[in-house]
Each structure stands twice: as structure tokens, then as C-alpha cells.
Amino acid sequence: MTADSSRTLTGNHWGAGISETRNGKLVAVHPHPNDPNPSEINRNIASSLNGRARVLRPAIRRGWLEGSGTRGRDSFVEVSWDDALDLVAAELTRVRGSYGNTAIYAGSYGWSSAGRFHHAQSQLKRFLNGQGGFVRSEGNYSYNAALVLMPHIVGPFRTHVAQATRWPVVAKHSDLVVMFGGMATRNTQVSDGGVARHRMMDNLKACAEAGVKFVNFSPLRTDAADEIGAEWVPPKPGTDTAVMMGLAHTLLAEGLQDTQFLDRYTVGFYKLAAYLKGETDGVVKSADWAASLSGVPAERVTSLAREMAAGRTMITCAAALQRADYGEQPLWMTVTLAAMLGQIGLPGGGYTVGYGVNANIGNIERPFRWGTLPQGKNPVSDFIPVAMISDMLLNPGSEYQYNGEARVFPDIRMIWWAGGNPFHHHQDLRRLHQAFQRPETVIVNELNWTATARHADIVLPVAAPQERTDFGGGKSDNALVPMPANAAPPGEARIEFDIYADLARRMGHADQFTDGLDRDGWLRRIWAQTQEAALASGEQLPDWEAFINGDVVELRDPSPQQVFMADFRNDPDANPLPTPSGRIEIFSEQIASLGLDDCYGHPTWFAPRDYSAGTHPLFLLSGQPGTRLHSQLDNGDYSLSRKVQGREPVLIHPEDASARGIVDGDVVELFNDRGRCLAGARVTPHILKGCIFLWTGAWYDPDYDAPQERDRHGNPNALTHDLRTSSLTQSPASHSTTVDLRRFEGEVPELTVHDQPKFEEVSRSVIQNKLRGKDDQ
Numbered sequence: 001m002t003a004d005s006s007r008t009l010t011g012n013h014w015g016a017g018i019s020e021t022r023n024g025k026l027v028a029v030h031p032h033p034n035d036p037n038p039s040e041i042n043r044n045i046a047s048s049l050n051g052r053a054r055v056l057r058p059a060i061r062r063g064w065l066e067g068s069g070t071r072g073r074d075s076f077v078e079v080s081w082d083d084a085l086d087l088v089a090a091e092l093t094r095v096r097g098s099y100g101n102t103a104i105y106a107g108s109y110g111w112s113s114a115g116r117f118h119h120a121q122s123q124l125k126r127f128l129n130g131q132g133g134f135v136r137s138e139g140n141y142s143y144n145a146a147l148v149l150m151p152h153i154v155g156p157f158r159t160h161v162a163q164a165t166r167w168p169v170v171a172k173h174s175d176l177v178v179m180f181g182g183m184a185t186r187n188t189q190v191s192d193g194g195v196a197r198h199r200m201m202d203n204l205k206a207c208a209e210a211g212v213k214f215v216n217f218s219p220l221r222t223d224a225a226d227e228i229g230a231e232w233v234p235p236k237p238g239t240d241t242a243v244m245m246g247l248a249h250t251l252l253a254e255g256l257q258d259t260q261f262l263d264r265y266t267v268g269f270y271k272l273a274a275y276l277k278g279e280t281d282g283v284v285k286s287a288d289w290a291a292s293l294s295g296v297p298a299e300r301v302t303s304l305a306r307e308m309a310a311g312r313t314m315i316t317c318a319a320a321l322q323r324a325d326y327g328e329q330p331l332w333m334t335v336t337l338a339a340m341l342g343q344i345g346l347p348g349g350g351y352t353v354g355y356g357v358n359a360n361i362g363n364i365e366r367p368f369r370w371g372t373l374p375q376g377k378n379p380v381s382d383f384i385p386v387a388m389i390s391d392m393l394l395n396p397g398s399e400y401q402y403n404g405e406a407r408v409f410p411d412i413r414m415i416w417w418a419g420g421n422p423f424h425h426h427q428d429l430r431r432l433h434q435a436f437q438r439p440e441t442v443i444v445n446e447l448n449w450t451a452t453a454r455h456a457d458i459v460l461p462v463a464a465p466q467e468r469t470d471f472g473g474g475k476s477d478n479a480l481v482p483m484p485a486n487a488a489p490p491g492e493a494r495i496e497f498d499i500y501a502d503l504a505r506r507m508g509h510a511d512q513f514t515d516g517l518d519r520d521g522w523l524r525r526i527w528a529q530t531q532e533a534a535l536a537s538g539e540q541l542p543d544w545e546a547f548i549n550g551d552v553v554e555l556r557d558p559s560p561q562q563v564f565m566a567d568f569r570n571d572p573d574a575n576p577l578p579t580p581s582g583r584i585e586i587f588s589e590q591i592a593s594l595g596l597d598d599c600y601g602h603p604t605w606f607a608p609r610d611y612s613a614g615t616h617p618l619f620l621l622s623g624q625p626g627t628r629l630h631s632q633l634d635n636g637d638y639s640l641s642r643k644v645q646g647r648e649p650v651l652i653h654p655e656d657a658s659a660r661g662i663v664d665g666d667v668v669e670l671f672n673d674r675g676r677c678l679a680g681a682r683v684t685p686h687i688l689k690g691c692i693f694l695w696t697g698a699w700y701d702p703d704y705d706a707p708q709e710r711d712r713h714g715n716p717n718a719l720t721h722d723l724r725t726s727s728l729t730q731s732p733a734s735h736s737t738t739v740d741l742r743r744f745e746g747e748v749p750e751l752t753v754h755d756q757p758k759f760e761e762v763s764r765s766v767i768q769n770k771l772r773g774k775d776d777q
């Protein structure tokens, strides 16, 4: 290292790292030496933060200034911070005055960045709560069906995930782990808020060494690590419920179910049993029936049911299975199958929904709650289930169902998004593009010129985590990570706290937002809260100065031998579940009483909708990318290194490829009735024939002049449908899409989204007129 180079700690959702800065510029993020399996996503950081796509100055959509144009397509006008903040303040005042705060949507879903203080959504929400509030969103894109369904049948999902049986317990006690949706170790690079040590691979290896057998039910072989030597049994996507029913029917037919457990700990099994036997609909849910739907051999269903009953079996279900049409059903069947085996609450038995969804689940938990920026109280009570964003914008005032409630969509006139990328994460992006034309004002705070920023009227350039001082603490981690600023924000980008403090001053509420503190004052306050919580749980944390200049602080796991639902099993009367019956609800009166046609009172087989329509032959899966977190740092070196001719890789089975004259490395065009996108062919026998797999998160790059506004880059949400899992939970269902693909024959277009948009100049009077509330037409 030279004299002008320095190394400091940094923290991200994918772990702690060591930032190397040269002449004030971030040049690399290196692995933390204590991390046994650090994430390579770090390799993206320096190249992306220094990349061509950074938003460098506040910018206004020209069409918005001139009362014309189309969001997403228009050019931008760069302005001073004073003009930008004056415009934001004027718009907020106008929209509140004309329509009230229920016309502002700041649900602002997204992962933003690690850091307890600079959390983008908390900052935005604290600011808007001081301005009369906003319509929020409820739930997430990750496991929304679980969030809403599980309380009806077993209890709150988040609490249950925190109580997941620890992996060392699985290694010691389980004979067999049956994984629906596999357990992709690439996904365990990440945990929301951070992860100090990536332990998952070591824990899996320990299981393999202890002789635990794994079965991987997944269309993608690599959803199980090579190290665990799993048996690969690929079902057709969306048919796991049928496979689980085939297993359940076999248990029942052979008398292998644990009747004592079912009697004592569950309600309503007899109703499901009647359904499995075909007494209610004339269809026996046998192994043969399951085989005909899923492609899994009937003999394997039968033999596996026997193996599961013969030893200690853990059943796991990936979140992906519920991010699909009728995604409630595989969850409910997972619980039911485990209840039939009667091992819930025993070490190494039962079920887990959530293993493999992040780095820490089943590995560690935080011993106390970290300090946080208080958001204040939202005076507006209205919300939408998070995935109903297009539905809401396109259908103001119309009714919808949600968890047994009849609700009405608000009439939204202003959107403010900070820390999320809906033009990557939402389904059917062409529909979202239409929906985003509806509001009068869209504000986006972004690091980069993503498609979301390009759909804004006012774009505010913000600092990245490496450009501000903070501390990290994963929601399910046992470590606190110092995050001193490593470099200055580029151009005129600013730290979001300072932006809101300025705005609050303009709106006459400065103190309400800042509480009289500057950034440093807030960090010290939140650290002091964290120290207090630590003391109450018997831990002494260093003072702020020592901490922020020091190394990661690791704490103990409060329950390293955790066994999920052991208390309930030991004494179900003293420790009832928080369900209506206090037991596991294999039949739910509550759900049945809603009379829904897409979710009944017990687990039910429904065929995925696109598949039933039969218009396109290939299933499109779109799981999480190994090379980044969703769309974050997509223009970083590591993410780019895996692209094919600059396109996102799509995995294709050799027979599907050769039937279409496609070879590895070709640019291909994926298409269906909703949209199309380009991608780069990766031909591999590890994907089930009939399925293709396109990673999520390539920055959406629509060519508005091409057929169906073809995405040049490879974002699966150009093709996914925007239907919900069911009217019970109203969750996103991205995994139930069918498509076809062909070789792309034309000249491969240049990407535009990793660069700046087109800027133009307007006369000062245009901005002044907008500030006075007049359109210059």
C-alpha cells in the first residue's frame, strides 16, 4: 500500500468487507479475513460506484416541465439542488393541498442498502410522516404468501423463521432433508442488513459428513450444492403441491401417518384426507396422479414417502415456490406433510420454510434489537399489498380483496421511491410503464440511472453506503459492522438525511425531521440505543469512537441449539400456537369462511394459469442472481463478467436449444403475449427440459421502437404476468410464466441503461413557471 492509499471496514447485505481507497477514490472491496466464505458480490462495488450510470446532478424530466411526453422515454434537464428541492417542496404542497396525503404513495419497496441510520425507506418515511403521511405498502416480494397465510395455519412467519432449527442440530439429528425448491447456496451470500460470517457452506458440509441424505426437488440441479451430493428430482415448475400430495396420499394409504400427532397437535386432517382419497372431487391424489402432473416418477414418490416416515426427516420449502400461482398451497402442504410425519418440534425433524433464503436463517440470530432511526407515526392508515402497485395506479377507487377484507384502491397523484427498483422487481413491466403514466408527479432518489430513475419526473442523486458513515447490523445476524465513509459522493450526489433536512427546513418542519441533531448526532444516538439494548442482555459494547474505528463486533447466538416448535410439542396446552384453534390448522375455518375461489379451507391442487392456457411451451424461472443482489451493482465488474454478449445469461436445456438451432453463447429472444427480451444462451443439462432460467435484476432497457418494446438486456419481468398468487394474500407470482424463445437474428443492439440518459437544456422560465404551478405550453 502506498501512503495515499487506505483500508477501512465496510458493510453490505452480502457481508463485511475491507474497502481500499486510493487518492480519495474507492478502488476495491476485499474480503473480511474472518469470513470463511466471503461473497464475490464485493467485486462489483468499486466498478459500479465509479461507473458511467451514476446520477451526478439533480435532474428533471423535460416532458414533465413542458406538460408533455412519456415517463421512461423522455430526456432530462439537469438543475441545481435549489431548483430541485424547490420543485419537490412545491409539488408536495400542491398535491397535499389539492388531494390530501392519501394521494401520495411512498410504499417504496426495495432492499436499499445496509446501515442502521441511512436506510433509504426509513429516512423517506420519517420525512413524509412529518408532512402528513402517505399511503404505504404491506408485505414484500420475497415471501408474501407466507406472511399472510402462515398466521392462519401455524403462526407469524417472521417469528417462525427466527426460530428455525439450527443447522448443527440438523447435522446431528436428521437422516433425510427433502428440499422443495432446493437450497441454492448462491442465495445464502445475502442477508438483509448484513452477515458477518458466511457459515452456510460449512454447515451443509457438516451435514454431508454426518451422513445426512438430501433430495433436491428443483428444476435446476445447481439449487443443491455439489458438496451435499443431493439426489436430483426435477418436478415441472408449479407442481410441488401435487408431489407433496402424492407423498401424503402414500403415507395415508400405507398407514404411515402419525395419528397421535395429528390428533393432539392439528385440526381438520380428516377433511384433507377425504380430499386426498378423492372423496370430495373424484380425483385420488395418488403417486401416479402426482407423477402425471409433475413428471416425477410415481415409484420415487412412493419410495420416498416410506423413507421419510422411516427416519428423522426435515422438509424444506424455498420461498420461490410461493412466489408463483397459488403459492399458498405448497406452503400449506409442507406444513401438512410434516404434521403427518409427526416430527414437528423434534430435533432435525418437521419443516422449515426459509432455509437457504438468506445467509443466516437456521445459522444464527441476533441476541437483541439494534438501534434504529425512528420513522414517526403515519397519519394515513391506507396501504396496499405491495405487489398491487400497477393494479392501484390503473384502477383508483376500485375494490379488491385482501386477507378477508374488502378494500378500495386510493387515487394516487404522487409517487416517491427511495431504495428500490420497481422497474426491475415488479412483474409485467410494460403494464407498470403504463401505470406509471398515471400520477402527476414521480420522485425517485437513486444512485444510478436505472429504468426506475428514468420513469421519474424529479431524480435526486444520492450517496452510496461507502460514501457515508453508518453501522450495519443484520436483522438475523449476530454482528455489528462499522461502516466509516470510504470516499466522497460523486458529482453533486448528496446524503439523503441532508436532502430531507433541507426540504424539511423549506417546508417549515426542520426540527421535526432532524430533532435538532446532525448526522453525527443521530449516529451517536442510535449507537447509544444499541449499547443500552446490549447491556440489558448482558453485553458491553465499545463506545462509538472505538467502534467506528475498529473491527466487526460479534455477539453470541441466543439459542444455538434452537429446535423449531419444541415448546409447542412439549406442551401444546401451555404453549398453544397463535392460530384460532391454538393448533396447526390443516383445515382453516377462517379461510374457508371467506369463500374464495382461489384458496379453500385446506391445501388444494390448482394448475398454474399460464401453463393451463398452453400458449407457450417453456416455463420461465427467474430466481435470484449469484453475481449481485437483485439489480444492485448490475454494472459492476463481477456481474458483467458473467453476461453473454452483454446480455443476462438464460439457462437452456440442450434439447430445447438444439430444437431451436441455438448454441451456447448465442443472443436469443424470449417472447410471449406480454413482452419480449433479449438474453444470452447458456446451454446446460442442469436445467429440466422444458424450463429456461433467466436471473432477475438485469437493468431493464426497453427499446420503445422495437416490437413489444423489447428489452435489450434480459429482465424476466418483461415477460412475467402481473396476477396475484390468490385473493387471500395478493402476492406476486413471478415464477408461473410461460414463454418461447428463438435465436436473435438481427444486429445485437447496444445497451443504453448502463449509461447516462439524454440531457437537454430548457430556458430558466420553464422551471420558474413550474415552480409557480403553471405549465409552459
Ligand SMILES: Nc1nc2c(c(=O)[nH]1)N[C@H]1C(S)=C(S)[C@@H](COP(=O)(O)OP(=O)(O)OC[C@H]3O[C@@H](n4cnc5c(=O)[nH]c(N)nc54)[C@H](O)[C@@H]3O)O[C@H]1N2
Pocket (backbone or CB within 6 Å): 109, 110, 111, 112, 113, 118, 119, 120, 141, 142, 143, 323, 417, 418, 419, 420, 421, 422, 424, 425, 426, 427, 445, 446, 447, 448, 450, 462, 463, 464, 465, 496, 622, 623, 624, 629, 630, 631, 632, 696, 697, 716, 717, 720, 734, 735
Ligand atoms: N421475475 C422475478 N421478479 C422478482 C423476483 C423473482 O424471483 N422473479 N424476486 C423478487 C424479490 S424476492 C425481491 S426482494 C425484489 C427485489 O427488488 P428491489 O429490492 O427493488 O431490488 P434492488 O436491486 O435491491 O433495488 C434496490 C435499489 O435501491 C438503490 N439503492 C441502494 N442503496 C440506496 C440508498 O441508500 N438510497 C437510495 N435512494 N437508493 C438506494 C439501488 O441502486 C437499487 O436500484 O425483486 C422481486 N422481483
Ligand SMILES: Nc1nc2c(c(=O)[nH]1)N[C@H]1C(S)=C(S)[C@@H](COP(=O)(O)OP(=O)(O)OC[C@H]3O[C@@H](n4cnc5c(=O)[nH]c(N)nc54)[C@H](O)[C@@H]3O)O[C@H]1N2
Pocket (backbone or CB within 6 Å): 141, 142, 143, 180, 181, 182, 184, 186, 187, 188, 189, 190, 217, 218, 219, 220, 223, 235, 236, 237, 238, 239, 240, 318, 319, 320, 321, 324, 356, 357, 358, 621, 622, 623, 624, 625, 626, 627, 628, 629, 630, 735
Ligand atoms: N446472491 C443473491 N442472493 C440472494 C438474493 C439476490 O438477489 N442475490 N436475493 C435474496 C432475496 S430478496 C430473497 S427473497 C431470496 C430468495 O430465495 P428463494 O426464493 O428461495 O430463491 P429463488 O432464487 O427465487 O428460487 C430458488 C430456486 O427455486 C427453484 N424453483 C422455482 N420455481 C420452482 C418450482 O415451482 N418448484 C420447484 N421445486 N423449484 C422451483 C428455482 O430453480 C430457483 O433456483 O434470496 C436472497 N438471496
Ligand SMILES: [Mo]
Pocket (backbone or CB within 6 Å): 141, 142, 143
Ligand atoms: Mo426478496
